[in-house]
Amino acid sequence: MGRIPCCEKDNVKRGQWTPEEDNKLSSYIARHGTRNWRLIPKNAGLQRCGKSCRLRWTNYLQPDLKHGQFSDTEEQTIVKLHSVVGNRWSLIAAQLPGRTDNDVKNHWNTKLKKKLSGMGIDPVTHKPFSHLMAEIATTLAPPQVAHLAEAALGCFKDEMLHLLTKKRIDFQLQQSNLVAQGNNTTVPYVSSKQDEKDDPVEKSKLNLSRAIQEPDILPMNNLWESTSMRTTSTNFEGGCSVFPASVSGYHQYGTSSFANEGGGSGSRWSQSMCTGSTSTAGEQVRPHEKLKDENGEEFQGGKEIKNASSIFNTDCVLWDMPSDDLINPIYREAFNNKE
DNA sequence: AATAATAACAACCGCCCAACC
DNA sequence: GGGTTGGGCGGTTGTTATTAT
Numbered sequence: 010m011g012r013i014p015c016c017e018k019d020n021v022k023r024g025q026w027t028p029e030e031d032n033k034l035s036s037y038i039a040r041h042g043t044r045n046w047r048l049i050p051k052n053a054g055l056q057r058c059g060k061s062c063r064l065r066w067t068n069y070l071q072p073d074l075k076h077g078q079f080s081d082t083e084e085q086t087i088v089k090l091h092s093v094v095g096n097r098w099s100l101i102a103a104q105l106p107g108r109t110d111n112d113v114k115n116h117w118n119t120k121l122k123k124k125l126s127g128m129g130i131d132p133v134t135h136k137p138f139s140h141l142m143a144e145i146a147t148t149l150a151p152p153q154v155a156h157l158a159e160a161a162l163g164c165f166k167d168e169m170l171h172l173l174t175k176k177r178i179d180f181q182l183q184q185s186n187l188v189a190q191g192n193n194t195t196v197p198y199v200s201s202k203q204d205e206k207d208d209p210v211e212k213s214k215l216n217l218s219r220a221i222q223e224p225d226i227l228p229m230n231n232l233w234e235s236t237s238m239r240t241t242s243t244n245f246e247g248g249c250s251v252f253p254a255s256v257s258g259y260h261q262y263g264t265s266s267f268a269n270e271g272g273g274s275g276s277r278w279s280q281s282m283c284t285g286s287t288s289t290a291g292e293q294v295r296p297h298e299k300l301k302d303e304n305g306e307e308f309q310g311g312k313e314i315k316n317a318s319s320i321f322n323t324d325c326v327l328w329d330m331p332s333d334d335l336i337n338p339i340y341r342e343a344f345n346n347k348e
Numbered sequence: 349a350a351t352a353a354t355a356a357c358a359a360c361c362g363c364c365c366a367a368c369c
Numbered sequence: 370g371g372g373t374t375g376g377g378c379g380g381t382t383g384t385t386a387t388t389a390t
Contacts, residue, residue: 023359023360024358024359024360024383024384025358025359025384025385026358026359045375046375046376047374047375058360059375059376060360060361060375060376061359061360063375063376063377064358064359064360065358065359067377068358068359069358069359096379096380097378097379098378098379099377099378099379110377110378110379111357111358111359112357114379114380115356115357115358116356116357118356118380119355119356119357120355120356123355350390351389351390352388352389352390353387353388353389353390354386354387354388354389355385355386355387355388356384356385356386356387357383357384357385357386358382358383358384358385359381359382359383359384360380360381360382360383361379361380361381361382362378362379362380362381363377363378363379363380364376364377364378364379365375365376365377365378366374366375366376366377367373367374367375367376368372368373368374368375369371369372369373369374
């Protein structure tokens with residue numbers, strides 16, 4: 010037996026709210042407060058589900074809500090906090106006065122995620138793609154790297170394809186030089202078949218396998234420049250969509266390949282983000298993991314934290330650290346050169 | 349000018365959990 | 370202790386506006 014539905018679905022209006030409905034709800038709440046959402050629509054004369062009324066109130070009608078564009082500061086805050094707490098939108102929204110979790114979530118999904126992808130930064134781990142690739146490559150034997158390259162293509166092939174095809178001529182030059190020098194230590198994923206070499210996907214596989222072995226040849230030194238170029242390409246337009254919903258979820262952090270195991274080659278910023286600056290030495294906190302409060306009590310999700318600022322105000326917490334020490338140069342440059 | 353594609357925003361859905369009985 | 374309920378949460382879908390072709 011499932012639970013009783015919160016309202017009669019048949020007698021309930023759905024879809025966009027009209028100004029008249031907004032008025033009814035606002036004036037009722039102004040007089041009676043928000044004690045019982047199940048009764049509110051009935052008493053306010055609305056043919057709406059109580060839950061729908063609550064959402065409308067909390068996301069739109071509530072006084073002191075900010076509507077409209079997010080400022081640069083707000084965007085940076087979201088990015089910073091997301092790298093620490095993951096998709097806990099209510100937690101992030103609690104640090105942005107006037108913004109709701111829905112606002113933050115929508116802004117992340119529609120703009121920020123793409124912005125980071127365009128900068129060559131994985132929006133899930135907040136690490137540059139090249140670092141991810143390098144880390145992956147260092148933990149695996151060459152045959153596994155080849156398989157992983159193929160798997161990785163399924164996740165962000167559009168991004169990589171574009172990065173790599175831009176460098177294809179360089180790859181080919183390098184490759185021919187290597188061959189000329191008799192260097193045969195690279196390229197585990199090489200197809201000898203001509204028709205495969207002509208296939209764009211096969212090309213990208215080949216290039217990716219090379220990039221993994223030589224991450225420096227990826228154009229990461231001038232990310233924003235390359236991003237600016239890519240924003241006009243059709244490949245990039247679909248950039249974010251290459252992350253399926255299952256990948257953008259927290260569980261992706263749990264895969265050893267994408268987790269930051271000990272810092273490695275990441276920047277200071279990305280290290281502090283990915284390891285969680287609330288952690289003690291040798292201890293890492295990933296966004297999806299349970300956090301601890303000042304008393305060492307574990308919590309998970311926003312519900313347990315009525316005042317989310319407690320997380321961000323503790324001693325060595327990211328939130329109180331000088332931003333210059335934290336901001337990844339890539340982010341800083343990007344935000345300073347807004348489109 | 350018409351149509352398609354994309355972005356941005358609003359709303360809904362289902363799950364979860366604490367509070368209550 | 371177990372069942373029910375209200376409310377919060379994140380994910381997803383639907384709608385509208387804007388831009389590109």
